[in-house]
Amino acid sequence: MVVFFRRSSLPILALAILIAHAAIEPVASQAQPRPNNKYGQTDDFRQIDQWLPTPNKYRSASGMPGPEYWQQRADYKIDVRLDDQNQKITGSETIHYHNHAPEPLGFLWIQLDQNIFEPGSDAIATATAPNLSDRASFNTIRSLLARESFEGGFKIHGVTDAEGGPLKYTIVKTMMRIDLPTPLPPGESTTVKIRFDYLINDSKLIHARTGYEFFEKDGNYIYEIAHWYPRVAAFTDYEGWQNKQFLGRGEFTLELGDFEVRITAPEDHIVAATGVLQNGEEVLTETQRERLEKAKTAKEPVFVVTPEEALKNQKDRSKQDKTWVYHAENVRDFAWASSRKFIWDAQGHDQNENPVMAMSYYPNEAEPLWSKYSTHAIIHTLDVYSRYTFDYPYPIAISVNGPVYGMEYPMICFNGPRPEEDKTYTARTKYGLISVIIHEVGHNYFPMIVNSDERQWTWMDEGLNTFLQYLAEQEWEEDYPSKRGEPEDITGYMRSSGQVPIMTNSESILQFGSNAYGKPATALNILRETILGRELFDFAFREYARRWKFKRPTPADFFRTMEDASGVDLDWFWNGWFYSTDHVDLAIRDVKLYQIDSSDPDEEAERKRQEKDKRRPSLSAERNEPLQKRIDLFPGLKDFYNDFDELEVTEDSRKAFQKFVESLNAEEKQLIRRKTNFYVLTFENVGGLVMPIIAEIRYTDGSKQMLEIPAEIWRTNNKTVSKLVITDKELDRIELDPRHQLADTDASNNFYPPRIVPSRFKLYKDKKSSNPMRKANEAKKKSDADKGKESSEEEAAEKKPVAKAETAKPAAASKPAPQPATAEAAE
Template identity: 60%
Template sequence: MKISIQTALLGLCIFSMGNVVAKSSISDDKFRQLEEVLPTPNTYRTASGAPGHQYWQQEVNYKIDITIDDKTQRLSGSENIEYINKSPDTLRYLWLQLDQNRLKNQSYTNQTKTAPGKKISFNGMRGLVEGDKFDGGYSITKVVDNNNKPIPFTINNTMMRIDLPKPLQSGDKTVFNIEWNYQLHEQKVLGGRSGYEYFEEDDNYLYEIASWFPRAAAYYDAVGWQNKQFLGNGEFALEFGDYEVNITVPADHIVASTGVLQNPKKVLTHTQRERLAKAKTAKKPVLIVTPEEALANEKSRSTKTKTWQFSAKNVRDFAFASSRKFIWDAQGYKEGGTDTMAMSFYPNEGNPLWEKYSTEAIIHTMEQYNKYTFAYPYPVSISVNGPVGGMEYPMITFNGPRPTLDKKTGKKTYSRRTKYGLVGVIIHEVGHNYFPMIVNSDERQWTWMDEGLNTFLQFLAEQAWEENYPSRRGHAANMTTYMKSNNQVPIMTNSESILQFGNNAYGKPATALNILRETVMGRELFDFAFKEYAQRWKFKRPTPADFFRTMEDASAVDLDWFWRGWFYTTDHVDIELGDIHLYRPNSQNPDVEEAWERALENEKPTFISDLRNQGAWLRTTDKPELLDFYNEHDQFTATNADRNSYNSKHKKLKQWEKDLLVDDRNFYIIDFNNLGGLVMPIILDITYADGEVEHVRIPAEIWRKNTKSVSKLFIRDKEITAIALDPNWETADVNVNNNYWPARPIKSRFELYKRKQADMMRDYNVELKSTDDSDEDSAKKKEKSN
């Protein structure tokens, strides 16, 4: 174990994924049936893969009032929740999701986040620094029943338990109220599926708001409460219900939302309402809010507010977006059982790309997905351009790609990659309205059930957009590099434990289904069975077994070998405290870095030849004329060219980028090695130079993506002088001698005894001969056995 001091280069962002996980097989019998793997069929879920005659699911209805403070970027809300227990069970408590608590400094997400690589982008470093001090998460200010009587509750990280005043019997309902607030974050800095975008040029904000209210976690027959903590990857398991939501924002904002607008006369002008009515039967998108009106709103700073009222029926979630920058276009789409309004909301920065492709892509998605699943049932389908690169909610999606501004010409242009990136992400995110917004799989457990199935349908829809559409995923050849690598885990792996998220949960399942459709089953059998699955489980919650069984049931094809091969293909505690690295940002200032590099060079020992040659005769001693500039300056000396280059680049940096370059805090990356194989929490005592000892407890989930070794970043103002792993010996670690830095000597004692001097040499010779004979005998025996 060692401590090394290194410079973090602010450049390409590369994050280490850890060691490769070896492939493993559940069985050598590739065609063994899955009965012993899949759950036993019952009256809730049949052996055919269909819902049973006693299938049930909960219903949760919401009435919510929320306000966004555009000056402080804080959201405040109150909600009335009606929980209807349609299960056969009596419930003594309810679990709610508090997903915003993921942004708390001490959340499981932050505690188990592994360290970045030593090359990291400015934005990446900014996210690490800002995230470390962001005051995020819910502030729950009130939980009461309808009589305003307080209800006991407990918050466990991203979950909140409501302790009911009396047990909720099967068939009964309970109603309670919650008030809360939390600080919104800048999405491009801290990431995530929600947040705001700040436009410095016109001092405006664009809000994309999701996971914003305490909402009921799923309770269902297969797992009971789905209250697994939200660590960031495993998304949401939610219940269907009706929503009545009042959204109060500045009066000059335009709001896009899940549901149908209930008070258009109060929030839209007469002209905008006329345009909206015209769009219902239009053949191309109609502008509801024009670019000119959006520009006027950008310059407005109304001190008044408006409340937008929305109603949504039979949805599992609710999201919205709000900004004074929004252009809004819409076009009706009515075909078969679908009668909806396709709408796009985007700032002027999104044109000319968004006005041309967004609403068209929405309608194209519904046309194609309807063919393979069911008719899109909701009254609206919305695409919003904002900071979130791509995310889905009932009736509304957040999509990121925009043109870029050519500063020389003043014109906005977009690349081929941006164009198809926009079309592809809209198809993908709108497609999520089918999976999982309607076919309501448990995303917290199985990412592939929505991402994989949806990516497969995305591929079909993209291929129907134009000939030779450049799809990223779906073609079998695109997946071969990943599938022959050792750096993968089975598709049937929980969302939080996947190594390569895109390949595992999106690409490989999509490729598998495409091969199943084109090669194994044929299109006719596959399409019939896939549509049967979608029809059986729309507005219900399927499990992997329900999908596997339905595909076989509706096709008369035994696919157990396929599921096993494509979807399913072990130790004492000994955690070692490994290397400790001390990083600092590379200031890029040649004079500063010259001193740094020279100091590191001077820490190296002098080579033995150099030591012995000191004072020896040198040619340059007799002929000083051989000395030149390079003898006066070493290899670290900064040149004027270095300084000029630095000054030129430094002037172009934003202030926050300059601040990161001179951040003088200590960035410690500590390596941990799991030598025993059994993962455990990492428990540390960190001692600082002033004698203070900090006790740190890191959940075992830090090992979830790599059970062999992990690294953890600690940003500290003070110097660390010692670290002890498992200081109280509480994890049954079999070897505590590798648990300390600096390393501690293994303490023991010599047992001394007296011996007569005359006998000592004789005994020594006997022992020596005995050892030699023994070695010779051993060598002969070994040779014979060989």
């Protein structure tokens, strides 16, 4: 039978027609657009396999390492000396290189990343002019001049083989090619030795991932030393030799190996480094060794070097040196820090039966913030990250405060935030410190262990790490002020003109933080919460981390593993979020209501009368109402139609309807009397990035319904789609993305009926800001001073005159305060 529908008049955003869409030919994506013959659209559901490397015996289609996967290895033995008088590094290294590739190598490429500081380096030559104006600080000018005049870069004093025979080498900017006497066959190894030195950069003038900080008040330095030795470049199955020059932004891709490093520094320096200290009995005092042993089972961080001892160290200047020996296994890099200013605290942590020593090094200028939070943040990071990936495999995890604000290396990271000189700090500084430590310690997982190529794909370490950082921050405390991870935090970037695809080389990204950190982290959060759900996502993400632990994944391996382990085709998601610059902006374009028309003439007439009564007359009709009508002056003009009621139901109509009803079966009779609402909701994809449609429908009876439609609804038309909602209830309003989970960039079109989304502005006067902690301290000091004044006045008034002065007794010798065992006690 035919069921008749009638459409009620509702306030609507625009007109639309409910249509059945025919199947259409697949179309192209943002990366390689191909027109759709029917709609002229791009195909946001086109499979991305055609852009990914073809699976082979090294890397499988499932995203796993292939049966013949290989990677190179480089082991290092290094002797290095820190010249504290001239801020200089002098060293010699022995590299034992293992060729696991299925092809012979005629030469080795070595990274000379310190050459970025050479005058005329590509980094300096290609740097665009800063935004100068008619005002500039002295430090700005000093920095500009320093970058032009600093004699940085490696000085290579010899390259030889294992027996000391010279090897030919050629320096190409930040790379060096060492020609081997004979090609190195597959499965064989070779040894090269390099002697080098270089000047360390002043981080205040030349900000970088390494450098020194000078403290004018006490004349001391903190050194944070990174990319300090010539490092073998990566040789991979997907690229061969890594040959992208170091320009500063694209970080590093290196081979895993074992390190034995001897660091010679001034005798009164404390040295922190990648790896395990081998000669503690030689370089540490008995007290320091006892404290370290106590720290292994402590419930709170224990001072190994106390703040008082650090102050003494920075005053006493020894002219002697001592050598710290560190050993690290299966790491891709080695970094270290040295200073006589260091306070040192430590706490042992059991990471699922793997004992880890979490340690922090910082000057007194960092107190009280660092002793309170740094080591705790390290341990918290290991706990959370290990739960989502794999157990932390190293025995050491270190956070160092110095000139480098935030940079990561195996087992050690450099972090910057400090309180102000009066020891107060803002909430921004506190949470900035916790966040940067979580982030940099978290880099042990990505890319230090899951060894991705930072020089090419920044998002593979920064984005994945920022995502896990967000999870760790949210487990630190309720309402933790995370800066990245929540979908609504990335909307400004996603609708900006400076956006480039995530799949962009590191050096070509425009808004680096938003593109390489914020957007991929947000994408993964949405994938976890909205697309896959936590259980599926967590399993797949953990599978990726474990598959590629101590191996070298590419983006294709990540994409394929996430699909393989979740069982969900996510090509549309990678396409939109990683390959395109589309943004999320879904809109409610139209709402229509259809109801079953029973064809009962009496019901139809009554409905029309009610609609007529509700219809407000036009302005002209209202004003014409009192006018004298001609038909009232001449009644003879009236005829049949003046008394005719077009809504009056005739008996013939009733009989016809009754005959129609009698022709129906029992089910059909119930259908025509059913009071069901058929709402057609039409949605528009304004931003171009297809996403699930998440909408909350509220009904007039106060109930609500969550409409969750997978992104595949857009597969045949990625501009406009309609969804039918059948209900006996009356719709009151609809809201798209009510829980802010889609990164929708424009909330103004998310409501039916339309709603005004307010913006606010505040009036203010320019004033110098002060942190809340300082204000509270100042208020307390004033209150204590007032109370002390009142007490002194009362004592003076009550004090009686004394006839004879008594001889003052010597005060009892005061005992030194017990040394606090933990950072909390020190507070």
